[in-house]
Amino acid sequence: MKTLPLLCCAALLAALPASARADNLYRGGSFPSLATDLRASQVGDLVTVIIYQRSSATTTAQQSSNKRTDLQGDLDVGGIDEGGRLRIGGGYAGRGEARRSEQLATTISVSVSAILPNGDFLVEGRHDMLVNGEKTLIGLRGRVRPQDIGNGNVILSSRIADAQIEYDGKGYVSRSAKPGLINRIFSFLGLG
Structure with missing residues (x-):
């Protein structure tokens, strides 16, 4: 009768699930932190870029010049009294202004294309849209x-070094915004 309780205990222990080892629960590099966001860390990862570029420039040039030359002479011989005067003058004033x-x-989302030796990422990406016949890149x-x-x-x-931002459009709206052939010739x- 003593063997019956031992057999029952052995069967009960065999029916319990196997214990999990700690190294099975955690795999380095694949366990995300619960308090942080995932960030790009290797080639092929994506980064979202908020592009906000604003620039304005004004160039003004003003020039003026004035020149005046007077030449005067008198001749008085006998009964002839003659006089002459020559006045030459000129002026120029010019002004130009350009505002932009x-x-x-x-x-835009860009991908990490390379990791530099200092740990910086080289990123690049492009976004093509076609809306109502207007293609935007x-x-x-x-x-x-x-x-x-x-x-x-x-x-x-603004936090991207050596940034090259390209924005271009082609289509009906872009064509109609350009000056015509005659205006370009006159210009x-x-x-x-």
Whole structure:
């Protein structure tokens, strides 16, 4: 009768699930922290870039010149009294001004294309859109420090070194915004 309780205990222990070992629960590199966001860390990872570029420039040139030359002479011989006067003068005044203002605000996802020896990321990406026959291209290339990537894996374009931002459009709207052939010829000749 003593063997019956021992057999029951042995069967009960065999029916219990096997214990889990700690090294099976945690695998390094694949256990995300519960309090932080995932951020780009290797080639192929994506980063969201908020592009906000604003620039304005004004150039003004003003020039004026004035020149005056007077030449005067008198001749008095006998009964002849003659006088002469010559006055030459001229002036020029010119003014030119050019103003330019641009603003671009958009969001684009780019991928890490390389990791530099100092740990910086080379990122690049492009976004092509076709809306109502108007094709728009947004491209970005530059160098990112990993510590500049914020929460949500987002970085501002102002924090990208050596940034090359391309924004171009082709289509009906772009064509109609350009001057016509005659205006371009006059502008080339300095007449318009």
